[in-house]
Amino acid sequence: MTTELENKVMKTIVFQLLDKEYAIEVDVVQSIEKLLLMTITRIPGVPSYVKGVINLRGMVTPIVDLRNRFDLPEMEYNDNTRIIIVNLENFDVGLIVDDANDVIDIPVNALESQPEVVGSVESEFVAGVAKIEKRLLVMLNLDHVLRPIRNVNADEN
């Protein structure tokens, strides 16, 4: 039983924000798009981290800038900037990240709860951290990162 758990791995997509690496489960990822190939339509009156909507093969998909969501300094989008399209239970959202180029298997038992201080990312967004070789990967809790925007004023903290 224990060995089974030890051997269990989670396939994740790893992306970069600023100087940190984050991971989300591969199952929720629908596709990864190049931001510069997309035209984002701004939506007025929503929190600033919602950059707008894009036309993703006929589907209108909202786009969230993760740097902005985590209160990290924003930067100009460049050729590496990617939109990771994730399918959550009720909706699809695109996440703007600096770069996404890795798929890593994380053994389930390598996941630890978040250390007291993990930088500026609010703790409720983090599901745990994993140390793989010399890399520290932050697993995101997407349900918290992407809480539906109901009342615009209440969510804009």
Place this chain on the structure above:
Amino acid sequence: MDTNQYLEMFLEESKEHLQACNEQLLELEKNPDDLAIVNEIFRAAHTLKGMSATMGYEDIANLTHKMENVLDAIRNSKIRVTSEILDVVFESSDALEEMVIDIEEGGTGKKDVEKLVTMLNQIEAGKSPLEAVVEKTEQTETVEESAGLVYDDFEQTVVSQSIEQGFHAFELKVILRDDCLLKAARVFMVFEILEKAGEIIKTFPTVERLENEEFDNQFTVVIVTKEEAEELQAKVHKVSELEKAEIRPVQFQSAAMETAVTTETQIAAPVSTPAKQSAKKEPAKTENGAAKRSNSTHSANKTIRVNIDRLDVLMNLFEELVIDRGRLQSIAAELQNPELNETTERMTRISGDLQNIILNMRMVPVETVFNRFPKMVRQLARDLDKKINLEIIGAETELDRTVIDEIGDPLVHLIRNALDHGVESPAERIAAGKPEEGTVTLRAYHSGNHVFIELEDDGAGVNRARVLKKAIERGIVTDEIAETLTDKQVAELILSSGFSTAEKLTDVSGRGVGLDVVKSTIESLGGHISIESKEGQGSLFQVQLPLTLSIISVMLVQMQKEIFAVPLSSIIETAIIQNADILNAHNQRVIDFRGKIVPLVDLREIFDTGLPEEQEELKSVVIVRKGENLAALVVDSFIGQQEIVLKSLGNYLQSVFALSGATILGNGQVALIVDCNALIK
């Protein structure tokens, strides 16, 4: 047998047959003597029985079987159609519907039908002798007259035309001797004689079966000839090994000349007879004859079933095509290659046609909603002890599937309301000098980009005083406001929430929660409901709906670099105003628009698009409305009118101020759709 793959088909078809059953039952109630209708019902029930037995739903099969027995007895005039019988049959069909729905929802389709079965059994057995005798004599005549053969429309026409041209039409029944050895040869000889004399229209059994000797020892031939009966008979008798040849004129000829309705009855009646006579030899005969007729009536309307999801997928794929078309167009414009231009233009035209077809495929006649109402009204009228005649006009009007799915319940509410609160009881009606039977008209029609559905009754109408009293009691309006309201406004008060004027609450039309729900449902569909009412003369509920929820006409407007879409349904007109026309009224900028003071709303401020750098001399405004209220929306410029596909912003963005959705423009970009209702208070 694995029947799962057929389940969907079974459900669809069962519903169709039940619907047919219901419609015909209502017809039958109006014309209880029309046996053609009984036959229609019989056929529907029979098919249903067959299907459900195959699928293993025994209760359905059992009940339909009993229904069939009763129907069979009716069409053989063993029993007469009475409203008690119809009630039981109606109830049975309700039970069947329940079972089918149960199956659809994953149930077993089981239901206790014992009571209904017993009732049906009783009906089948319990005939009032007096009526039966009278009926029987009548019926024997028809049976005698036309015994033997069923003629389809075509054959009838041929025969009646021949008769008009001076030919005779005979049914020739040839009986071969039992010891006849070469039956096919004898048949051939008979045919040879007949073909010389005239033209053979029909044989029973069919020619192929005769040639293969697949018959007992008799067959019937229908022939059109100039020769007399005796002459023909004598000729046929010359063939050896014949027992005898009976000849008689084709029977329906007199009926065929009469009106269509009687013809129907006449042809329909004998259908059962051969089935009985030749029950062992030809059990499928009734079916064949019936199926043939139904085929001929439906052949003009060939359809296949397509899952709506597939149409959605098709639509999405097509939208992508439109986007690529847009790109292609701009590439072609850059390259200026004549051949490329030509091809692109052709593609544009073709995809335009394709778009129309795809959009039209999603359109469904409103009939699919309307057809359940006659039965509902019948039942309600009985429950309420009122006499009501429901008229349906324009059931063929088409609406997008998505709207159709939503509109059913609100309409049920409205109809219940009209029946319960609108139409008075027969006694009251007579006292008011109206006909005893109330008329409720359900009407659907297209007008512009909208579909109108109207429900009109000739009942009591809205009682102004009573409605106002209630409205004030419930705090919906104040005394002061109440006096200034127009009759129309008063009538529309009954749509407000928490309102119920019926002095006696009935379980028919709710407890005042009904009509406001209707209003909000209709508004959520982008529609509008209004009431016109004349006290003592009746009311008219008018529901205005967009043709489709997924495709709407919009005016595209530009604000700085951004493009927004304003639904045409809320636009009154567009105008260009001068700065000098703008007035300031108590912190609110307004304009004078055709004598009305209209508040000015600068969309560029609301949507944060930024204002143009230079001071504008002229402003472009779109005048929009919500109900009676207007607003003038200021934009940079108008781009033009366009049909767009409405897309929701999804569940992540659950409520965004003043936006109702988004659409994808020809160039692949997303444009947001302005929700004018949110901008007007």
